[in-house]
Every structure is written in structure tokens, then in C-alpha cells.
Amino acid sequence: MVRMARERTPLAEESLDTLVTVLDGIRLGGVDSRAELVARTGLGRGVVAGRVAELLDRGLVVEGETGPSTGGRPPRRLAFRGDAGHLLVADLGATSLDVAATTLDGQVLAHHAEPADIATGPDVCLGRVDELFEHLSMGPRRLPGRLWGVGISVPGPVEFGTGRPISPPIMPGWDGTPIRERFSTRWDAPVWVDNDVNTLALGEWRSGVAVGHRDVVVIKVGTGIGAGILAGGHLHRGAQGSAGDVGHIQVVEDAAIVCRCGNVGCLEALAGGAAIARQGREVAEDGRSPFLARVLHQTGDIDARDVARAADHGDPVAVSLLQVAGRRIGQVLASIVNFYNPSLVVVAGGVAQSGDQFLATIRETVYRRSLPLATRDLVLARSALGGMAGVLGASTMVADQLFRPEVLATWVHHGEPGPTAVGAPLPSGS
């Protein structure tokens, strides 16, 4: 069906908040009738009816089969139209690239993953994302509606308001890259860029192990180490969007190993995936770990997952390496638990997914070094979303931003349903 652009009654500025309240009730709260919207939001019947009509008119909500009658005419059920448009998202890791097309409510329509090297710089990496987005858009399965938004996650600090990486330690050549502008010009849609652990935390919270929790820390031990933070059910990005940069917390004072950030003794330089891999190569080369020596002989290299596998096979040197790394991470997490008092700590990333030893050591250190009240009901768990966590998180981030009042205001008056990058400067708030 082709929607015709036509005259609309302008929506008053102050009606946007209530429009979002009604939309969020349907989209996230599972409310499916006008009567329940009135009861849940405290808005008047007239206001609710008006906003629902607006949402039906814009194609964001659909009226389905009739629900149970409570006396009069049976009400028709309301539902969010996740397929009113689609999103394109990319999760850039230090050594991997995941792209996906999703609906507005996070259903994955198409997904592609491949190895990548973030150190090849923005031109190569983002050029490849463009190619893969092109493939997804042109694929055999037609994507629903127009492209409503693009989400990009990267393994480093991002100034969320501008969508630029700022001095990212493991992304050489990316400092200040205008990722948002690059994609919004190319794809004519609004673009949001965030740190990969922030989107990971959003994904776990909306559909993973963190559902129902309010104060959560998600720590990802990948090549580097970073954390995503939920405060009272909202993503805490911090004043400059750099919250969660725990990889560069100093854990020893005179480490000989200099971190990529330029400081010494950083957590990441001692316990990140790259550090574990380096230590694994050392004990493979000097023969202290027969298991890893075999892997090195067979594959020519050792990564952190190999060390975790060796530990699971009982290799004592690999167990010891992971224990030392786990204790360092546990030490920083204990500080974070004392400071932040989360109800849940999620450990994510390749090393954490592989073996039990690592998580056990982290858990033991956190419980030993935190105050009793902070750990009384603390849950320490593994990520539940595995490989899809990155793209699901990026999709959640874009949807959450699209339906904020300030962003809705930039496109809800257009004849065309859905936002556009042209003439719609994005607000810089979080």
C-alpha cells in the first residue's frame, strides 16, 4: 500500500510527551486497549483517543482483532507496528564485524558476521559496513517499509551526542571520525553511534539476562575490557558518554607492560583478551603448557579462547593464567560493586563464554572484596544473548532514540511516515 502524503492537523508541541507515553505503553508495556492506556497513564480518555488516532494515522500502531467486551462494543486490540520500517545496525568489534537488518521492535530479519580488524581504520571498516548494508537491503527477503534508522556500535569511547569516537585506545585512526554524518548522508536516515558495551547492556536488559533488573553492570572481556551500566532501568552513558571505561583503571602500580592508552598497569593490559592471548603464546612457546604448545603448532597462533579451552581441559598453566586475570577483573568489579551496588553483574565476551574457571575466580574475588550489604543479593551471571547481543543491542538503541519526544518532533509532522536525515538535525542529548 502506498501511503499518500496529505494535510495533517499539526500536533501541538506539548502533545509529544503524551504521544510518547501512549506509544511506549503499546510498544514496551504490552498495553493493547485504549481503556487500559487511560488506566495506566492517568491521561484523559480524549487525550488517549487523540494520540492513538495519531499513531494509527502515522502507521506506528495497528488495530487488530477485537478483544473481550466489557459490556459495550468489543474493543479492537492495539499493537505496535514493528514492521512499519526497518533498521540497519552494525556491531564493530576489535576483530569482528556483525551487521543486521531488524524490525523496529528488534526482530532480526537478516544477519551477517565476519572477521575484521578495527585497526585498518574507518575508511576500510565503514566502507565494508556500507557494502554489507547494501547486501542486506538488496537481499532476497524484501525489508519492510523504509529505512528508519541506523545504529553503529564500536569498541571504544563515543561522544553520544555527536556520534564520534573520542581518543579510543584500541581504534587507531578513529579519533573524532564523524560516523553519524557519514552514514546519515549515505543512507538518508538518522544515525546513532555508541560504545559496544552500552548497546550490549541495552540488549541484555531488553531481551537477555538483565530483564527486570534496574541497576546492572555488564562487563565485556574481549580484546579490550569495557562495561555498560544501567541506572534505574536507563542506560548510564555519563556526562561525555564515556562511562564504563573500566579497561584503563590502574590495578598495579609498577607494571612493566605499557597499555595501549599510554598509562601503565591498566586492567586491560593485564587481563584483557589480547593480554591473555600474549601470555598464552609465551607458555606455548616455552613449553610450560603442553596443550597450548599443541594448539600453537597446529594453528600457528594462540588467542584468549584457546587459553580458556586449555583451562577447561585441565591444563594447570592455563588455569593459572585465567585465575590471575580473573582476580584482576574481580578486584576492579569489587570496587565497582562497592561504589555502584548493582543487583546484577553480567560477564560477557569470548573468554567468559568459554570456560567456568574464569567466572568462578571473578565471582570469588568480588564476594571476598565487597562489603556484605552490596553482595547480599548480588547475582553474577554470564551474558545470555551470545553472538547476537551486539546487533540486538544496537537495534534497541536506535528504537529507543527514534521514539523519544525530541526526535519524534523532527519527523512526526512530515507526510511520509518515518524519520529522515534531511532537514532533521538530531538533538544532542542522551
Place this chain on the structure above:
Amino acid sequence: MVRMARERTPLAEESLDTLVTVLDGIRLGGVDSRAELVARTGLGRGVVAGRVAELLDRGLVVEGETGPSTGGRPPRRLAFRGDAGHLLVADLGATSLDVAATTLDGQVLAHHAEPADIATGPDVCLGRVDELFEHLSMGPRRLPGRLWGVGISVPGPVEFGTGRPISPPIMPGWDGTPIRERFSTRWDAPVWVDNDVNTLALGEWRSGVAVGHRDVVVIKVGTGIGAGILAGGHLHRGAQGSAGDVGHIQVVEDAAIVCRCGNVGCLEALAGGAAIARQGREVAEDGRSPFLARVLHQTGDIDARDVARAADHGDPVAVSLLQVAGRRIGQVLASIVNFYNPSLVVVAGGVAQSGDQFLATIRETVYRRSLPLATRDLVLARSALGGMAGVLGASTMVADQLFRPEVLATWVHHGEPGPTAVGAPLPSGS
């Protein structure tokens, strides 16, 4: 004027949220007309008129002189009635006790401060608070209205939902003390209990140096060390209310000094006021600091403020002591800045108030050890409220709790304006 209890139209459950929206607009947002309330809240004219009538009827809002006309009948200005009742608050420090009577909007009506020792236990300390509350209530200046609420802050972790200290390291004998029940029975009013740094952070945010900031860490270096955290303009108490317990973060691994919490190497055991005082006594006794030796000779003891004063007078050993302590605190704050990315760090407590050396060392360490993005616009400042910060914070805490929908629901239907402890069990949420 005696208000008569009379029949009221019951307020529907779902109207409480909008009642609070309207009240907060007047109480905190400075909105003084129904028309502006409609514009700011997006609520309908009828809803706003109804809620304002309700608030006028309950005596929470008063209609004052007329405002400027915009055509028709000139509107009458609305104002929150801070003197509809009064609050009693107490700020218990490790070595001090502050009590105050305030209005519902944080005007201090009477204030009293005296030395105290938290280690004398709950019976002695809370008995003294009762006596002082009695004095304030019976004082020459009649307090406005009824007593609407009581606020108590203590120097240790508190489970906010129940109002009980939980394993507080520097409060021997207080573990699990039912402070809320004790005062609500005695004073027939709702009672809230929180950690002293949480109330300090609230006070700085409502009327101190943190006004206008959203993500703030307030660290207090008193006898112990603790932090209060604001996340997006809300106090972050954490899952068990123990957020901010930074005094027991481990900063060295093999410290000979055992902390009061039982662990070794805690920040507080190395850089808290008690630790600085102990180090000051040592260098006074062995003559390394002539300045402190004189103070010890004159007064018989050394506290942390004496060490700060000695440093300000150029005593090199005192300067060195404060530099070492400042570096330890800076090291933990750098981790917190990396993790949390606040826009403002407030340093409070006696030592921080005394001299410049201490704050300078903390600042230098934080800037050296944090990532560039996190410190780009970071402000590191001293507390602005000084001695009144504790009671102002406790008063803010009580007012914020009194006017939450769940709490309003427990008393807004009574004939008598204002809450009562009897028959009004408090919700346990934060």
C-alpha cells in the same frame, strides 16, 4: 485556622501520578499558573484544574496575588506551601551530631550542633536526638503546622527500604537497628533513614555546588570515606542502598594496617580522617613535624584538620602526609571517573574544607589517571554548603519521599492534611 475534617471526593488511584506532576511543577519547577502547568506537563486543562483544586484543598498549595493578565481575568499565582508543616532532621557523623527543624521546602527554622561519638551506640545517640528534637519542637519559635516527617542520616550503609544500618564498619552496635520504627512510634510521622553522603549529595544538588548537574559523585573525607551518587538527576542508592561505599575499596595489596571492616588495604584505612590523624600524631610524637608537635603539646591530641592546617602553614611532613592520602583518594576517584563519567566530583568533609594542598593532589591524580574524554569537561570542586549540608540534605530527602505518588497515596485521603505514621505503612521502594 483550624482545618475541619470533612467528606472528600476520593481521588482515583490513577490520578496520583498527575497530582504529583502538578505538585512537582509548582514545588520544584517554579511554575505558578494553571496555564503554564498545562503547557509544561501536557495534561489537559480539566486535569490540571482538578489537581490544583485538590492541592489547594489539602493545603499544599496556596493561591497568592494575581499575575499578569493575558487577556481575560488575571490569573492568581500558585505557590507551594512550604510552611504547611515542618520536618525534623538529624545528621549523625562519626564525631558530631547536627539536628534541625525545617519547612517542607528546606528553610532551616532552628539548628543545633554538638560533638558526639557514634560508637556510644544507638541508645545513647538516638536518645540524644529525641531530646534535641524535643527542644526544637518546644523552642521559643513555634514551628509551622504539624510534624510531617523525620529524616535521619548516619555515617554507614543503610538499607533504605527498611531504614536499618547494615554491617556499618564505623558504627559498632548499630547493625540492624530499627531506626525508622523507633522514631515513627515516638513522633507519629513517617521516617526515612539514609547514608550521610547520600543526603549530602541531595543537598548539594538541590541548593549547593551541584545545582544543574546530572551525573555527580560527592566524596566525603571525614573520619571514614564515602560517596553519594547522582545519576541523571536522581540519587543512585543501588540495589541494597549501599552504593557509594568507596572507603572499603582496596588500594594496596599488603598493607599492614587492618581496616575496621576486617579487610586490609582499604582506602579509608590509609587516607580517611582517622588515618590522617593517626599519621599526624606519629610525626608529632617523634618530632618530625615541629608544627604538629606544638599542637599536640598545646591540645593533647591531633586530628585530621590539624594536619591540614599544618600543611597550609608549609610544614613539609604534613604536606607529604596529605599528598600521600590525596593520591590514594585520587586513584580511587580516577577509577570512578573512568567507570562513571560524572560531570562533577564534589570533595566534602573536614580535611577537604581546610586546605588547598589536599584538593590539588586529588585533582592532579584524577586528571593523570583518567581517560581524556572522561576528564575533558570534568569539574572537581569543594562542597558549597559547609556545615549545613547534612541537615539540608536530610530535609530534601524527606520532602522528596513525602511527595512520591506511593507515599501521597497513604495520607492524601485523610481529613487531616499531612501524613501520619499510624496505619500508613511505608512502601519499601527507593
